[in-house]
Amino acid sequence: MGLIDCLFIADGRNLPIFEHIVNSPAPTFQYVKDRLNSMRKDDFEDSGSSTSVFDHLEPVLDIDANWRVAWIKLDSVYVIVAGETFPEYTEVVSDDEDDEEEDGDDATEQKQTVTISRTVNDLQYLQFLTDFGTVVKSFLNGAVLNPAKVELNAHNLLLILQEMVDASFPYLTDLNQLQELLxxxxxxxxxxxxxxxxxxxxxxxxxxxxxxxxxxxxxxxxxxxxxxxxxKGVLPVSCIYEKSGNEIPWRKVNVKHTQNEMLIDLVERISWIVPATRSPKPVYGASTYYNLGLSAKKSKPVLATIDGTVYFNSSLSGVPTIQLVLNLNRHDLGVPSFHRCVETGIWSSNPGVVQFIPPDDKFTLMKYKINLLETETPVNIWNYMGLVDVELVGGLGIERNEFEIKLQTKLLNTVKFIEDLKVEIHVPKDHTVRGLRITHGDLQSRNGVQEWVLDKMLPTGINCTFRGQLLRSGGDPSTFKPDFVTLSYSNKGSVPSLIKVDSMKIISGGSTNVKPYKGVKYITQTNNIMHR
Structure with missing residues (x-):
């Protein structure tokens, strides 16, 4: 009984193209497919629009009383694992022998029965499938997985699985160590x-x-x-199945680089939802027409979060211990999601200090989330909204049937351009948008969505305005305004939270002869910025 008793890879037509039995007995692919088909028919009718049995199914589920199946889609193929279901509880009997003899009698045995939980977290399956996909794509040099590629590299997949699974349980899942063994x-x-x-x-x-x-x-x-x-040096000296015995499984053994460097990409993604701004009173005159500024009074956001990720790219010789010090700018990140190479105790005692022995090459060092609406210390959340502010106002014009979208890009010394800035205009059903005045960019329609697309590299410190009307299906102007607008862009040189890297140094290990090159890149992206 194990977590992974067999692994299959199927194409989009539900045909098996790879099969590996880890432990017998194991279900056949045909049995798994039939059970999934029967479960799918309970909730969905086969309309012929989809050919994969996995559509509309949960990624982990029990197909019967004995077998649990998990799956993931990798490019154009499906990877499926099956394992025996574990009982929720099991009884363990311990034998305690009494070595002392009493009254000449033989030693007595005392047996104690203990009930323990044996529940298995579904995330164990999904994590293994994710790791398997990462390893396979790495060994195939990032090639797109398709049925032909899987069949051509079946020998590689077999060797990978022999190292990743032992006794029907995940064993080695770190890419760096697998690269040494395979x-x-x-x-x-x-x-x-x-x-x-x-x-x-x-x-x-x-x-x-x-x-x-x-x-x-x-x-x-x-x-x-x-x-x-x-x-003779034609092939490696050690057997490919010999375990490396590395005490640091996420790092290769005897790593050497001619040019040592450590690079950081600090990426933050903004998510904002701002209620509608109250329409202004009608004021006539040329000065109103050319007013490009945003309203002084803004509605309080109902959602304001920042998702941050720190990527570390290590090209360092030896086994270095790195200390990274972050200036958190008064944000409380709590306990972020760390790579397992990080010593979490140091962060707990000194928030902002990350100490770790890095894997070789690029990896995700940490992830964090900031909810600006739940900060303990009072802050002006508008200071952390990024470099582009947006506002939607309706009820403009003499007949109150015009709307206006205003954009304002802030000035910052470290940022020269706002990249790929666009605004999606979401309108009521059977309505279209007509542009009346556009200061920058143009109006485009893509897949039925109206978009205000600006320059690919828009300078900072400018105001942009889009004045328009909604037209009914017959072409008559409507008094409605857009339901909401969504904003998307990116920029390099700053992040919304204003978190910065104060220092980055090697405190032990590594090469003493070469001073490593250090580089930090700040990147802002948008998850969802919505203004109603």
Whole structure:
């Protein structure tokens, strides 16, 4: 009984293209597909619009009393794992022997029964499938997974699963350690080609062994038959199945770089929902027509959050311990989601100090979330809304049938341009937008959505205005205004929370001869900025 007893890969037509049995007995792919089909028909009718049995199904579910199935879609293929369901509770019997003899009698045994929980979190399945997808795409150099690619690299998938799963449970899931234990495509192709050469001249017994139907059998035979080539430097000295024994599983052994550097990308995504601004009283005159500024009084947001991610790119020799100090700008991040290389105790005692031994290459160091509406210290939340402010006002014009969208880009020394700025205008049903006056950009229609698209690289410190009308299906002006507008953009050089990197240094380990290059990049993106 295990978490993962078998793994299948299927195409979009529900046909199996890869199968690996970890532990027997295990359900067949046909049985899993039939059970999923029967469950799907309970809630959905087969309209023919979808060919995948996994559509509209939960990613983890029990298909019967004995088997649990989890799946994930990777590009154009589906990866499915199945394992036996665990009982919610199980009884464990402990035997305590009394070595002392009393009155010449033999030692007595005392048995105690304890009931323990054996529940399995569904996230264990999803985490393994996510890790498997990351590892597979890395070994295939980021290639898009499709049925042809899976069939061509079946030997690679088999070797990966042998390392990632042990006794039907996830074992090694760190990419860096798997890269040490598994051969690259070039090495594996050399093993296979060497095996074919040896087969032509080897004895009958070796030939019969090499001609086994199992791909694993052939690969292991190749490694034993080509042991003399290992010593000559043609292939690696160590066996590809030998565990590395690395005490730091997320970092490679004996990492060496000619140019040491450590780079940080601090990315924040804004989510705002602002209620509608009250329409102004009608004021006539040319000065009103050219008023490009935003209203002084703004409605309080009903949602104001910032999602932050710190990406760390390490190209450092040795086993360095890095200390990163963040200026949190009075924000309380609590306990963020850290990569397991981080010493969380140091952060708990000194918020803002992140100490860790990094994996090699780029990885996600930490994630955090800031809810500006629930801060303990009073702050002006408008200072953390990013560099673009938007406002939607209706009821304008002599007949009160015009609306206006105003944008204001703030000045900041570290930011030169706002990139890919656009406003989606969401209108009532059977209405379209007519532009009356546009100071920057133009009005476009994409997939039935009206968009005010501005310059790809818009300078900071300017005001932009869109004055328009809603037209009914017959072409007559409507007194309605847009339901809401959504804003999207990005910029480099600052983040909305104003969090900054104060220092970044190697406090132990690493190379002492080379001073590492340090770089920090601040990036702002938008999740959802909505103004009603």
């Amino acid at each position: 051969p690259s495509n070039s090495i594996l192709n050399k093993i296979i080609s060497t095996t074919k050469q040896i087969q032509g001249t080897a004895s009958n017994s070796i030939n019969s062994l090499a001609q086994g139907s199992s791909l694993l059998h052939a690969s292991s035979s190749a490694s034993s038959l080509a042991s003399n080539h290992f010593q």
